[in-house]
Amino acid sequence: xxxxxxxxxxxxxxxxxxxxxxxxxxxxxxxxxxxxxxxxxxxxxxxxxxxxxxxxxxxxxxxxxxxxxxxxxxxxxxxxxxxxxxxxxxxxxxxxxxxxxxxxxxxxxxxxxxxxxxxxxxx
Amino acid sequence: xxxxxxxxxxxxxxxxxxxxxxxxxxxxxxxxxxxxxxxxxxxxxxxxxxxxxxxxxxxxxxxxxxxxxxxxxxxxxxxxxxxxxxxxxxxxxxxxxxxxxxxxxxxxxxxxxxxxxxxxxxxxxxxxxxxxxxxxxxxxxxxxxxxxxxxxxxxxxxxxxxxxxxxxxxxxxxxxxxxxxxxxxxxxxxxxxxxxxxxxxxxxxxxxxxxxxxxxxxxxxxxxxxxxxxxxxxxxxxxxxxxxxxxxxxxxxxxxxxxxxxxxxxxxxxxxxxxxxxxxxxxxxxxxxxxxxxxxxxxxxxxxxxxxxxxxxxxxxxxxxxxxxxxxxxxxxxxxxxxxxxxxxxxxxxxxxxxxxxxxxxxxxxxxxxxxxxxxxxxxxxxxxxxxxxxxxxxxxxxxxxxxxxxxxxxxxxxxxxxxxxxxxxxxxxxxxxxxxxxxxxxxxxxxxxxxxxxxxxxxxxxxxxxxxxxxxxxxxxxxxxxxxxxxxxx
Numbered sequence: 044x045x046x047x048x049x050x051x052x053x054x055x056x057x058x059x060x061x062x063x064x065x066x067x068x069x070x071x072x073x074x075x076x077x078x079x080x081x082x083x084x085x086x087x088x089x090x091x092x093x094x095x096x097x098x099x100x101x102x103x104x105x106x107x108x109x110x111x112x113x114x115x116x117x118x119x120x121x122x123x124x125x126x127x128x129x130x131x132x133x134x135x136x137x138x139x140x141x142x143x144x145x146x147x148x149x150x151x152x153x154x155x156x157x158x159x160x161x162x163x164x165x166x
Numbered sequence: 167x168x169x170x171x172x173x174x175x176x177x178x179x180x181x182x183x184x185x186x187x188x189x190x191x192x193x194x195x196x197x198x199x200x201x202x203x204x205x206x207x208x209x210x211x212x213x214x215x216x217x218x219x220x221x222x223x224x225x226x227x228x229x230x231x232x233x234x235x236x237x238x239x240x241x242x243x244x245x246x247x248x249x250x251x252x253x254x255x256x257x258x259x260x261x262x263x264x265x266x267x268x269x270x271x272x273x274x275x276x277x278x279x280x281x282x283x284x285x286x287x288x289x290x291x292x293x294x295x296x297x298x299x300x301x302x303x304x305x306x307x308x309x310x311x312x313x314x315x316x317x318x319x320x321x322x323x324x325x326x327x328x329x330x331x332x333x334x335x336x337x338x339x340x341x342x343x344x345x346x347x348x349x350x351x352x353x354x355x356x357x358x359x360x361x362x363x364x365x366x367x368x369x370x371x372x373x374x375x376x377x378x379x380x381x382x383x384x385x386x387x388x389x390x391x392x393x394x395x396x397x398x399x400x401x402x403x404x405x406x407x408x409x410x411x412x413x414x415x416x417x418x419x420x421x422x423x424x425x426x427x428x429x430x431x432x433x434x435x436x437x438x439x440x441x442x443x444x445x446x447x448x449x450x451x452x453x454x455x456x457x458x459x460x461x462x463x464x465x466x467x468x469x470x471x472x473x474x475x476x477x478x479x480x481x482x483x484x485x486x487x488x489x490x491x492x493x494x495x496x497x498x499x500x501x502x503x504x505x506x507x508x509x510x511x512x513x514x515x516x517x518x519x520x521x522x523x524x525x526x527x528x529x530x531x532x533x534x535x536x537x538x539x540x541x542x543x544x545x546x547x548x549x550x551x552x553x554x555x556x557x558x559x560x561x562x563x564x565x566x567x568x569x570x571x572x573x574x575x576x577x578x579x580x581x582x583x584x585x586x587x588x589x590x591x592x593x594x595x596x597x598x599x600x601x602x603x604x605x606x607x608x609x610x611x612x613x614x615x616x617x618x619x620x621x622x623x624x625x626x627x628x629x630x631x632x633x634x635x636x637x638x639x640x641x642x643x644x645x646x647x648x649x650x651x652x653x654x655x656x657x
Contacts, residue, residue, distance in 0.1 A: 140331050
């Protein structure tokens with residue numbers, strides 16, 4: 044039982060991060076905290092991809108004459124490349140979200156969801 | 167090797183890059199450049215559809231790397247059909263957009279067109295790509311442009327756009343997580359290659375997780391009930407032009423993603439016979455059809471009513487997918503096409519009315535039938551089609567969905583389609599009554615007159631399209647949709 048958990052602890056960590064992120068996005072009232080929740084959520088997915096690339100005892104995926112061309116000696120570079128792209132997407136999403144938050148703050152002088160909805164109703 | 171699959175999104179992407187440069191030089195050339203880019207892409211898409219029809223599917227290897235190592239773009243019957251639809255509707259809406267943008271957000275004309283083309287590039291990219299991760303990238307390109315386009319509207323728009331962004335990102339991330347599970351189980355990202363390797367992994371729990379995450383992701387993006395919560399607010403406060411671009415095609419492209427996953431990647435035997443995915447989708451769709459129609463009746467704001475009606479109409483498409491038989495797929499695809507025309511027309515009418523009178527409140531629509539006769543004629547035709555009066559297009563997609571429901575033995579689905587037509591009639595005839603029988607009110611109604619030609623022609627074009635699609639539906643179904651359904655279901 045213990046071994047099963049230790050051998051897969053990375054999955055539990057990923058799941059934990061996913062849940063923390065979802066909680067932040069759904070339960071927090073502050074919009075910045077929602078955005079932070081989104082970032083945690085996405086990071087969990089990035090870590091999930093990265094952990095899938097590792098192999099015990101393997102090295103960086105640069106061809107080395109001493110190791111030859113045996114694939115087991117090198118970690119899988121593809122998930123890293125995918126996640127590099129996904130990070131760019133995530134940065135762009137965060138950028139758009141922050142721009143929206145600046146507009147919202149200028150309009151309602153607050154980033155608290157409850158206060159904003161209150162002020163929306165009054166206007 | 168044909169270059170057409172790449173050229174469709176590329177011409178849109180390039181014009182999105184050129185527009186800011188043109189904007190610096192001559193601002194008033196921007197709408198023309200945008201229409202040119204969309205027109206070019208539309209031409210490529212039409213050309214591609216004919217090429218697919220005559221010589222089978224087209225494949226393009228990006229950078230000359232053969233799949234499964236390289237990214238592959240492909241154009242088959244389904245993606246050709248979707249590409250023509252997206253670029254065609256996009257072109258019509260961009261022509262209509264100039265006036266309403268100048269009226270509603272005059273200082274944002276350059277970013278609007280750049281983002282609109284980026285959105286279209288993303289949507290066409292989703293349709294032509296044959297690579298699961300590449301699809302994620304295009305999905306996020308399209309979504310990011312949609313968030314930005316929706317945010318420049320009314321006072322409450324940024325808040326609605328932020329909510330959409332949070333929920334949309336959850337959807338995109340869930341899809342990405344599903345791609346991760348697929349990649350680590352099969353070692354491939356190419357759709358055709360994954361489809362080949364999956365059957366021996368059907369028992370694997372990782373693949374079940376992948377299916378779950380991907381289906382939830384696409385359901386969020388297509389606003390399938392009960393994951394539609396972002397849609398009504400986002401649609402109500404966005405600028406009319408952005409809405410007319412996003413509403414008819416964006417959720418449909420997510421539905422395309424679902425169809426692709428279901429039929430190309432996982433295969434119907436897996437999602438229908440081994441996991442209850444399609445029946446879950448069908449039941450959610452049944453609930454969504456009723457919910458959307460009932461909520462639409464309760465709305466006072468025209469755009470909000472159309473938004474809830476979109477929730478119900480996308481559920482028709484989901485029902486067609488969920489019934490999981492070839493007739494259902496034909497119904498779903500026909501409804502994607504018809505609904506793009508009807509909803510596009512209705513949202514353009516909403517834009518024209520707002521352009522002339524500044525109102526979107528249904529009780530204030532009195533007498534518009536006299537002051538804007540042609541625009542309202544277009545509206546009436548689209549409304550009749552939404553209700554499903556034959557010979558308009560809406561009748562035929564419902565017809566195929568009903569046939570599919572009977573074939574699948576889903577009698578509740580059949581009853582709901584018929585009931586929802588009645589509900590549609592309630593909320594559209596309520597408006598038609600206001601528009602044609604009540605006299606114009608002094609303030610809003612009398613000062614209004616017919617929309618400018620630039621706005622009227624796209625409205626009438628789409629309205630005529632609704633009628634034409636209805637009359638030509640037999641040709642479309644026999645020539646285009648039946649081969650698609652047959653090839654995807656391996657008949």
